[in-house]
Amino acid sequence: xxxxxxxxxxxxxxxxxxxxxxxxxxxxxxxxxxxxxxxxxxxxxxxxxxxxxxxxxxxxxxxxxxxxxxxxxxxxxxxxxxxxxxxxxxxxxxxxxxxxxxxxxxxxxxxxxxxxxxxxxxxxxxxxxxxxxxxxxxxxxxxxxxxxxxxxxxx
Amino acid sequence: xxxxxxxxxxxxxxxxxxxxxxxxxxxxxxxxxxxxxxxxxxxxxxxxxxxxxxxxxxxxxxxxxxxxxxxxxxxxxxxxxxxxxxxxxxxxxxxxxxxxxxxxxxxxxxxxxxxxxxxxxxxxxxxxxxxxxxxxxxxxxxxxxxxxxxxx
Numbered sequence: 001x002x003x004x005x006x007x008x009x010x011x012x013x014x015x016x017x018x019x020x021x022x023x024x025x026x027x028x029x030x031x032x033x034x035x036x037x038x039x040x041x042x043x044x045x046x047x048x049x050x051x052x053x054x055x056x057x058x059x060x061x062x063x064x065x066x067x068x069x070x071x072x073x074x075x076x077x078x079x080x081x082x083x084x085x086x087x088x089x090x091x092x093x094x095x096x097x098x099x100x101x102x103x104x105x106x107x108x109x110x111x112x113x114x115x116x117x118x119x120x121x122x123x124x125x126x127x128x129x130x131x132x133x134x135x136x137x138x139x140x141x142x143x144x145x146x147x148x149x150x151x152x153x154x155x
Numbered sequence: 156x157x158x159x160x161x162x163x164x165x166x167x168x169x170x171x172x173x174x175x176x177x178x179x180x181x182x183x184x185x186x187x188x189x190x191x192x193x194x195x196x197x198x199x200x201x202x203x204x205x206x207x208x209x210x211x212x213x214x215x216x217x218x219x220x221x222x223x224x225x226x227x228x229x230x231x232x233x234x235x236x237x238x239x240x241x242x243x244x245x246x247x248x249x250x251x252x253x254x255x256x257x258x259x260x261x262x263x264x265x266x267x268x269x270x271x272x273x274x275x276x277x278x279x280x281x282x283x284x285x286x287x288x289x290x291x292x293x294x295x296x297x298x299x300x301x302x303x304x305x306x307x
Contacts, residue, residue, distance in 0.1 A: 029178065030184065031184070032178075032179060032184060032185060032186060033186045033192045036186065036192045037192055037193060037268065040191075040192075040193065040265065040266050040268075041266045041268075042266065043264075043265060043266040046265070047191055047265050048265050049265075049289065052189070052191075053188075053189065053190060053191040053192070054188055054189055057186070057188045057189075057190075057192070058188060061175045061176060061178075061179045061185070061188065062171060062172040062175035062176065063171075063175070064175065065171040065172070065174040065175035065178065066167065066168055066171030066172065066175070067171075068171070068174075069167055069170060069171040069174070070167060070171070073167065079163055079167070081160065082160060082163035082164050082167060083167060085160070085164050086164055086167045086168060089164075106266065
């Protein structure tokens with residue numbers, strides 16, 4: 001049985017995390033080219049000498065809509081576990097991207113997290129801490145709900 | 156249950172990606188997926204070998220990176236015109252720039268947009284300026300001469 005307190009916690013976390021993802025997606029959806037420019041700044045998936053601009057452009061065009069969808073699902077509670085798993089996956093990718101930029105000494109003035117125009121949040125330790133907190137929330141929501149369902153007896 | 160979980164996770168990703176592609180195609184806010192968004196119509200982007208020929212023939216090279224990077228190393232003969240200090244640097248260099256018939260701007264490479272921005276600002280002021288493709292790393296990796304210090 002699910003204790004009511006856990007239900008409330010899940011509902012609140014879902015709403016919170018969902019709101020963050022929805023908010024994060026809006027400006028990127030409105031200004032996709034500006035977001036693509038920020039993806040370039042990370043110098044992870046091009047454009048570079050070997051790779052053209054296509055992979056970075058595809059990421060810039062699709063990622064914000066996955067964020068929006070995940071945010072709506074999390075906030076509404078529909079497919080919450082699955083949406084939280086996708087959110088966790090995205091946050092791991094964001095953490096990897098920011099960490100690698102810091103590691104390589106690439107100065108990312110605007111991380112492209114929420115705002116894509118002008119000066120946004122700088123990619124740094126604070127950002128990593130914030131992402132880790134969100135990741136924690138996503139992992140909590142992605143956990144299986146009850147341990148004693150019939151399916152868990154499957155090999 | 157686990158299978159359904161995985162299918163739903165993938166469905167979310169695929170649906171989001173499909174929405175994104177559709178939005179890019181029909182919203183009018185999208186862009187060409189095969190093109191570099193930093194390069195706008197009217198930008199002249201020059202490969203490094205061609206840039207060297209032009210510089211040796213007397214083209215003026217401009218370093219759009221922050222001035223500290225210029226001091227570390229730069230293309231011999233290049234002047235520092237940092238994007239982050241454009242107005243002041245432009246006033247200092249305006250005479251030289253207007254006297255040059257060929258101007259080439261570079262910055263820190265593919266992820267760097269400073270050269271594009273400097274080139275456009277110059278164009279607004281009536282000075283056409285080409286952009287060195289892939290900027291400083293291309294020059295360095297080609298083994299072309301470099302110079303350290305704050306003198307051109």
